[in-house]
Amino acid sequence: MIVFIIRRVVQAIFVMLIISLVGFSIKDQIGDPVRDLVGERVTPAERAVIAERMGLNDPFLTQYFRFVKNAVTKGDLGRSFLYNKPNLEVILGKAPATIELVFGTALIIIVVSLPLGVYCALRPKSILSRFTMSFSTLGVSMPVFLTAILLIFLFAIHWQILPSYGRGETVDLFGLGWWETGMLTADGLLHLILPCVSLSTLMLPLFIRLIRSEMMEVLETEYIKYAWAKGLSPARVWMVHAFKNTLLPVITVFGVQIGIMFAFTLLTELVFQWPGMGFMFLEAVNRADISLLIAYLVVVATIFTAVNTIVDILYGFINPTVRIAGTK
Amino acid sequence: MRTKIQKFKASYFLYSFRRDKVAIFSFSVLMIFLLLAATAPWVAPMNPYDAVNIDIMNSELPPVWMEEGSLEFLLGTDNQGRDMLSTMLYGLRTSIVIGLGAVALQGIIGIVLGLFAGYMGGKTDAVLMRLADIQFSFPYLMVAILMSAIFQVAFGLGSFERLAVPLLIVIIGLSNWPMFARTIRASVIGEKNKEYVEAARVIGLPTRTIIFRHILPNSLTSVMVISTIQVANAVMSEAALSFLGLGMPVTKPSLGSLIRAGQEFFFSGSWWITVFPGIWLVVFVLVINLLGDWLRDVLNPKLYKG
Amino acid sequence: MSHLLEVKDLEVKFGLRFGDLTAINGVSFALDRGERMGLVGESGAGKSVTGFAIINLISKPGFISGGKVMFNGQDLATLSDEAMREIRGNQISMIFQDPMMTLNPVLTIGTQMLETLLAHRNISRDEAAAIALEKLRKVQIPSPEKRLAQYPHQFSGGMRQRIVIAIALLTDPEIIIADEPTTALDVTIQAEIMDLLQQLCESEQTGLILITHDLGVVSQVTEKIAVMYAGKIVEAGPTDKVIQKPRHPYTQGLIKALPGSLQPGAKLNQIPGMMPTLTDIPPGCAFNPRCYMCDTICREQEPPFVHIDGDTCQVACHMVKPDSSNGTK
Numbered sequence: 031m032i033v034f035i036i037r038r039v040v041q042a043i044f045v046m047l048i049i050s051l052v053g054f055s056i057k058d059q060i061g062d063p064v065r066d067l068v069g070e071r072v073t074p075a076e077r078a079v080i081a082e083r084m085g086l087n088d089p090f091l092t093q094y095f096r097f098v099k100n101a102v103t104k105g106d107l108g109r110s111f112l113y114n115k116p117n118l119e120v121i122l123g124k125a126p127a128t129i130e131l132v133f134g135t136a137l138i139i140i141v142v143s144l145p146l147g148v149y150c151a152l153r154p155k156s157i158l159s160r161f162t163m164s165f166s167t168l169g170v171s172m173p174v175f176l177t178a179i180l181l182i183f184l185f186a187i188h189w190q191i192l193p194s195y196g197r198g199e200t201v202d203l204f205g206l207g208w209w210e211t212g213m214l215t216a217d218g219l220l221h222l223i224l225p226c227v228s229l230s231t232l233m234l235p236l237f238i239r240l241i242r243s244e245m246m247e248v249l250e251t252e253y254i255k256y257a258w259a260k261g262l263s264p265a266r267v268w269m270v271h272a273f274k275n276t277l278l279p280v281i282t283v284f285g286v287q288i289g290i291m292f293a294f295t296l297l298t299e300l301v302f303q304w305p306g307m308g309f310m311f312l313e314a315v316n317r318a319d320i321s322l323l324i325a326y327l328v329v330v331a332t333i334f335t336a337v338n339t340i341v342d343i344l345y346g347f348i349n350p351t352v353r354i355a356g357t358k
Numbered sequence: 359m360r361t362k363i364q365k366f367k368a369s370y371f372l373y374s375f376r377r378d379k380v381a382i383f384s385f386s387v388l389m390i391f392l393l394l395a396a397t398a399p400w401v402a403p404m405n406p407y408d409a410v411n412i413d414i415m416n417s418e419l420p421p422v423w424m425e426e427g428s429l430e431f432l433l434g435t436d437n438q439g440r441d442m443l444s445t446m447l448y449g450l451r452t453s454i455v456i457g458l459g460a461v462a463l464q465g466i467i468g469i470v471l472g473l474f475a476g477y478m479g480g481k482t483d484a485v486l487m488r489l490a491d492i493q494f495s496f497p498y499l500m501v502a503i504l505m506s507a508i509f510q511v512a513f514g515l516g517s518f519e520r521l522a523v524p525l526l527i528v529i530i531g532l533s534n535w536p537m538f539a540r541t542i543r544a545s546v547i548g549e550k551n552k553e554y555v556e557a558a559r560v561i562g563l564p565t566r567t568i569i570f571r572h573i574l575p576n577s578l579t580s581v582m583v584i585s586t587i588q589v590a591n592a593v594m595s596e597a598a599l600s601f602l603g604l605g606m607p608v609t610k611p612s613l614g615s616l617i618r619a620g621q622e623f624f625f626s627g628s629w630w631i632t633v634f635p636g637i638w639l640v641v642f643v644l645v646i647n648l649l650g651d652w653l654r655d656v657l658n659p660k661l662y663k664g
Numbered sequence: 665m666s667h668l669l670e671v672k673d674l675e676v677k678f679g680l681r682f683g684d685l686t687a688i689n690g691v692s693f694a695l696d697r698g699e700r701m702g703l704v705g706e707s708g709a710g711k712s713v714t715g716f717a718i719i720n721l722i723s724k725p726g727f728i729s730g731g732k733v734m735f736n737g738q739d740l741a742t743l744s745d746e747a748m749r750e751i752r753g754n755q756i757s758m759i760f761q762d763p764m765m766t767l768n769p770v771l772t773i774g775t776q777m778l779e780t781l782l783a784h785r786n787i788s789r790d791e792a793a794a795i796a797l798e799k800l801r802k803v804q805i806p807s808p809e810k811r812l813a814q815y816p817h818q819f820s821g822g823m824r825q826r827i828v829i830a831i832a833l834l835t836d837p838e839i840i841i842a843d844e845p846t847t848a849l850d851v852t853i854q855a856e857i858m859d860l861l862q863q864l865c866e867s868e869q870t871g872l873i874l875i876t877h878d879l880g881v882v883s884q885v886t887e888k889i890a891v892m893y894a895g896k897i898v899e900a901g902p903t904d905k906v907i908q909k910p911r912h913p914y915t916q917g918l919i920k921a922l923p924g925s926l927q928p929g930a931k932l933n934q935i936p937g938m939m940p941t942l943t944d945i946p947p948g949c950a951f952n953p954r955c956y957m958c959d960t961i962c963r964e965q966e967p968p969f970v971h972i973d974g975d976t977c978q979v980a981c982h983m984v985k986p987d988s989s990n991g992t993k
Contacts, residue, residue, distance in 0.1 A: 045492050060512040167651060171644040173594055173614075175601050176636045179621055252765035259721055259760070260780045260831070261753030270779075274770050290497035297598055301621065312602060315507045323511065327504060334496055 034346050042339040049331040050101070054094050057108070057324045107325035112317050117325035121307060125329075126211060127197060128306035131298065132291050134226035139233050147241025148276075151249065152268065154242075163242075166235030174294050178228035178301040185224060193221050195303040225302045229294055233287055240283055245276045278345065285341030289334045384648040391642055395451040402444035403432070407610045414439045418628045434630040437619050440611075442630060446638050449612040453642075456526045456612075457592040461585060463531030464592075468538025469581065473574065475539065476546030477565070487543070490536035501533040502595055506604040519607035526605060530595050534588065541584050545577035586650030590643050597639055613639045667694035668735070668871055669718070669839060675730035676710075676717050678942070685942045687713050687726065689895040692969070695839065698869035700862070702882035702903065704918075705892035706939050711875045714892070715841045717741075718873075719752050736838075754784040757832035758841045762848040763824035767816035773827055774812030780834050799830040803860060822853035829861060839871040846881065858885055879922060883907050891915050894940055894950035897969065901977030911972065911979045913955045949982065957983040 064077050064084070072080070081087065088096075100106040107117040150159040186194035197218060211218065248254060249272055257267045296308035303309070307326065314322040394401060417439040422432050433442035475486040493501065506529055510518045518525065549555060550573070558568045599605030600614030608615060613635040620631030676688035688710045695701055703711045716722045718733055720740060733740040735756070740748065752758075760766040768776060774796065781792040793812070800808035803826040816824060825845060832840050842861065846854035862885045865872045874886055882889055883903055890900040891914065899912040910916045917935035937954040940946060946953055952962040961982050969980040 048492065056508055056512075060508070167647050168640075168644060171590070171647050172640050173597050173601070173617075175598070176617060176632075176640065179617070179624060179632060179636075183624065252760060252762070253768040255721070255723070256758075256760055256766040257768070259719065259752055259758040260783070261749045261751065262779060262783050263749065266779065266783070271768050271771070275768070278770070286494075286497070290499065293497040293500035293503065294598075296503065296602060300602065311507070315510060315604070318511045320508075320511055323504075323507060330500065331496070 035343055038339050038342050038346075042335045045335050046332060047098075049335075050098055050328055051094065053324045053327045053331075054097050055090075057320060058090065058093065060320050101328065107328060108321040110314075110319055110322040110325075112314060112319040112322060117322050118329075120310065120322065121325060121329050124305060124307045124310045127304060128292070128295050128299070128308060130211060130222065131225055131229065131295055131304065131306060132288065134222050135229040135233070135291060136288065138226055138230045139237055142230075143234055143237035143241060147238045148245060148268075148273070150238065150242040151245035151276075154246070162238060166239055169231050169235035172231065173297075174228055174232050175297045175301050177231045178225070178298055181224050181228055182301070192224050193217075194224075197221050197305060225298050225304055228301075229291060229298050232294060233291065236287070237280070237283075241276060241280055244279055245272060248272045248275045251275075281345055282341060285337055288337050292330065292333065378652055380648055381652040384645040384652070387641070387645045388649060391450065391645070392454065394447055395454045398444075398447040398451045402441075402447045404441050404444045406440040406445040406448055418623065418631070420628070421630055421634075433634050434628075436611075436616060436631045437623060437628075438608075442616075442634055445611055445616060446613065446635055448610075449606075449616060449635065450638065450642065452523065452606060452610070452612045453593050453596055453639075456523060456530065456596045457589050459524075459527035460530035460534075460592040460596075461588045463527060464535045464588060465538055465581070465585065467531070468535040469542050469574075471535070472539035472542030473546055473570075473577075476543035477550060477568075477573065483543075486539070490539050493533075494536040494540070498530075498534040498537075498591075499595055499598060502529050502599060503602065503604060505529045505533065506599055510604065515607075519609065522606055522610065526596055526599065530592050530599075533595075534591065537588060538581070538584060541580050542577055545580045546573055549573050549576050583650065583654045586646055586653055590646040590650065593639075593643055593646070668697045668699075669695040670734040671714075671718065671731070672734065673731040674714065674717060674733065674741075675728070676713055676722060676726055677729040679725040679727065684729075686729075686945075687895055687942055688717065690731070691892070691895075691897050692731075693890050693897065693900060695871050695873060697838070698865070698871060699888065700865055700872040700874065700886045702886035702889040703873060703875045703892060704877065704879065704882055704889055706877055708939060708941065709892040710895040711892050712843050715758070715843050715873065715875050718841060719756055719758065720748050721752070721758075750784070753780055753837075754835045755837055756839045756841065757835065757837040759825075759828050759832050759843065759845050761844040763821065763828045764816065764848075766828060767824060769816055772813055772815055773819075777812070777827075777831055777834060780831055784835050795834060796830075799833050800827070802833065802864065803827070803830045805830070821849050822857060825849060825853075825857050826860065829857075829864070833864065833868070833870075836868065837870060839873065840865065841873045841875070843875045844877070845874075847876070847878070854881070861885065879907070879918060891918070894945055895942070896950065896980065897978075898951065898980045899978065905977060911977065911984045912951075912981050913957050913983075914951050917954075949980075957981075959983065 064072070064080050064086070086093070107121075109115070110117050110120050113120045146162060149156075150162055153159055182194045185192040254267060254271055257271045262271075292308075295304075295306060296311060298304065299306045299308040300312060307329075311323070311326050313319075314326065399405065417435055417437050419428065419431050419435040421434040421442075422428065431441045431443070433446070435441055436445060471486050471490070475483040506518075506526075509525065509529075554572065555568065558572055563572075596605055596612060597614030597617070600612045601618045603615075603618070606612040606615050608619070611619065616635040617632050617639075620628070620633075620635070623629075624632045671694070672692050674688055674691045675686065677684045677686050691710075691714055693701070703714060705711050713722060713726065717728055718735075718740065720728065720733075720743070722728070728741045731741065735751070740751065743751075767773070774793070777796040777799075778789060778792045781787065781795055782789070785792070787795075796812065797808045800811060805811060805823060805826055811819075811827075816827075819827065829845075840861075845861065846857050849857060858881055861872070861874075864870070872886070874882060876882055886903050888901065889903045889906050890897045891906070891912065892898070893914050899906060899910065899915045906915065907919060910919050914935070917933075920933040921935065923932060935954055940950060940953075946963075948961075948963040948965055949955070949958075949967050952958045955962065959982065965982070967980045967982045969978055971978050972984065
């Protein structure tokens with residue numbers, strides 16, 4: 031088991047190194063660290079001096095290793111020209127908003143898709159099942175931003191029961207100082223509803239269908255038939271034998287989907303003017319702040335790799351055959 | 359060739375199609391969309407990409423059935439004065455070109471890599487799949503967004519706008535090839551162990567021939583199913599990129615950019631700028647998805663709904 | 665005389681889009697306490713379906729369309745699902761073909777054993793664990809205490825099947841239905857498993873219905889045998905009698921096809937043609953296109969399943985007279 035975990039972690043580190051190399055190369059080619067540090071009103075002579083002092087004339091690999099070292103030991107991912115602050119600080123400041131958005135969405139997805147998916151698998155011909163399945167194709171065809179706009183129109187403008195933009199009131203989480211949370215205030219929670227619902231409409235159909243089809247496939251297997259032959263109660267056959275096997279692939283997909291959720295937060299944050307990482311990213315693009323962009327790339331890559339590794343390890347816990355074999 | 363057509367006509371495939379009303383409906387609608395897109399330059403009242411036709415004085419005019427609407431702009435105009443109907447037609451055309459182009463690119467890369475990885479096994483397989491896994495662990499949309507963003511920042515908005523369509527094809531194409539690769543690879547590995555492959559090897563056919571002439575046709579069903587999903591994904595990706603401002607430029611809007619442009623004006627009254635392109639896009643993607651669903655049901659014998 | 669299990673004119677159909685197909689067309693047999701019987705035939709003859717039909721566990725779209733399955737005075741074919749659940753795994757246990765596919769890969773052996781006991785008996789987990797260990801020892805699994813916490817993939821094929829047999833024995837059932845229990849195993853293991861099964865059934869006086877296409881296995885283990893062809897039983901009787909003096913042309917063909925009866929270098933004997941699929945069963949006797957004794961009546965009427973040889977054997981063939989010894993050619 032330990033070997034399995036170590037192997038996964040090493041893989042993750044390897045991936046991160048590649049990503050950081052790619053990111054750094056881009057930054058090296060396109061970015062302008064001097065400008066990031068001292069702005070634009072500097073003479074060429076001063077620029078040369080500063081460049082020398084920053085080590086910008088060193089060979090590529092040296093600079094790269096410096097970059098990695100700084101990032102890992104000091105958390106220094108460069109400086110943002112736009113915000114005039116270290117990149118990591120900027121990103122960490124905006125992260126809570128996005129994380130809460132993703133968390134809220136994940137919660138909705140788990141709570142809704144699991145029961146609904148299982149139900150649709152067990153009673154495929156019922157009205158609820160048919161309705162859900164038809165609706166799901168529609169759900170997948172609607173772009174997140176369109177759903178968001180429509181929801182805003184309905185709930186915020188037409189019926190005026192939910193706020194249409196921003197995070198609302200936020201408070202300090204556990205007195206940590208840097209995590210502003212909207213989940214502990216009523217106003218914050220109200221603001222969370224529409225964005226989370228919009229984001230979930232894209233993923234819900236996917237999960238409901240996945241759970242349903244996986245469960246249906248599992249229900250056709252020999253070992254389920256055997257469980258029936260042993261005279262076990264339906265509750266036991268469905269919940270213990272079938273469900274556990276259904277969960278396996280669902281968890282893997284969930285891990286990947288969290289990553290996709292992050293991508294879609296960009297769209298949602300734009301529509302709702304949600305001050306998260308995605309919004310920040312778009313501003314960085316508009317203002318050509320390469321340093322911030324690359325820092326974002328690195329952070330996001332870390333998050334994805336971490337999530338995927340954790341999901342893999344969790345999968346190993348639940349599915350004993352994977353541990354022994356060691357490979358996927 | 360004649361017998362092939364006859365075989366097709368008598369096949370279960372066509373039989374199933376004819377009996378499934380949803381499939382027929384979706385297919386017809388899709389054909390209409392494709393026709394409109396192909397003939398857009400002739401069918402559309404005006405060319406919205408040509409700045410000459412646009413008069414800012416015409417902006418935000420409502421559709422013909424509302425007050426202040428006029429026959430010249432059947433579905434109203436957008437915030438820059440472009441005719442909605444024309445822009446939607448041209449936008450559809452652009453989306454289809456990008457969608458199909460991107461999927462073709464993904465398909466070629468993915469299929470070739472997947473075929474070799476699956477057939478060769480061993481080191482080739484390990485390396486290629488590592489690559490696919492790494493890319494797969496990043497959501498393709500994110501990859502596309504990042505590529506587009508970096509390009510824009512690196513080369514400036516001007517070059518980006520000029521190269522928009524091919525660039526978007528490349529970006530979306532590169533961001534999602536692992537899907538094809540994995541599917542084909544799984545299929546190849548399944549086929550590899552079948553007797554006809556061994557027979558071909560025993561006769562002494564070269565690897566390339568075995569892969570392309572024998573294994574590939576048998577793996578095509580999975581490719582077909584994936585392709586429809588991927589086209590829908592590509593179209594949605596392009597819409598998303600355009601919505602973010604990282605896709606089609608403002609001067610040549612696609613459906614996504616229209617929706618974005620319309621957002622500000624939506625709440626203040628000019629709802630048509632967002633709603634019409636929105637409905638257009640949703641219906642288009644919906645029929646692709648419905649066809650994809652049907653295709654999957656038909657081509658996948660495992661899921662016989664007895 | 666009342667039997668432990670009596671199947672009378674059992675009919676099973678599959679309801680498909682274009683009509684119902686008959687898979688089992690009037691099968692009758694009986695099993696007494698502690699009796700070991702073999703159900704033999706090619707793949708597709710309907711033996712597995714018969715096995716499943718006894719406990720009413722046929723996969724959709726199959727269903728029992730006629731006949732009775734009398735067990736302990738009850739007709740199992742008409743019992744509710746709830747009532748059947750008390751019989752399945754309890755009084756009638758089943759052993760499937762491939763233990764790797766029948767044992768749930770994500771649950772421990774212990775869980776899969778205990779749940780069977782706990783579902784049918786009102787006992788504590790510890791008591792159930794004790795019984796499980798006892799059964800594991802009976803099937804000769806070494807260090808059973810350690811095994812309960814292990815997963816199916818940690819065992820070899822032979823061990824897995826032993827575990828499945830142990831599970832079948834947990835509730836001291838009256839009948840075990842074994843569907844091709846050794847087909848998925850290596851030949852060397854097959855013999856061991858069949859020996860074990862036979863011993864256990866003898867010592868516990870458990871009835872056994874052994875479904876297989878392997879005549880060798882059947883002749884070793886069973887006391888009586890029924891041969892199935894295209895959904896019907898064509899010959900039945902005490903095992904040694906049927907194997908030494910088969911009356912039905914199909915049975916004769918099966919015995920002759922065994923390589924053991926040949927001289928080295930001689931050609932293998934085959935029954936010409938193939939067994940028909942459910943959709944193409946010919947009129948009259950289903951075997952008539954392949955039969956060397958075929959006559960006009962065979963093509964028109966289905967032969968009745970009658971007793972010959974003074975009651976112990978039964979054959980369904982027009983060409984076999986009840987008193988003669990129409991034997992091998």
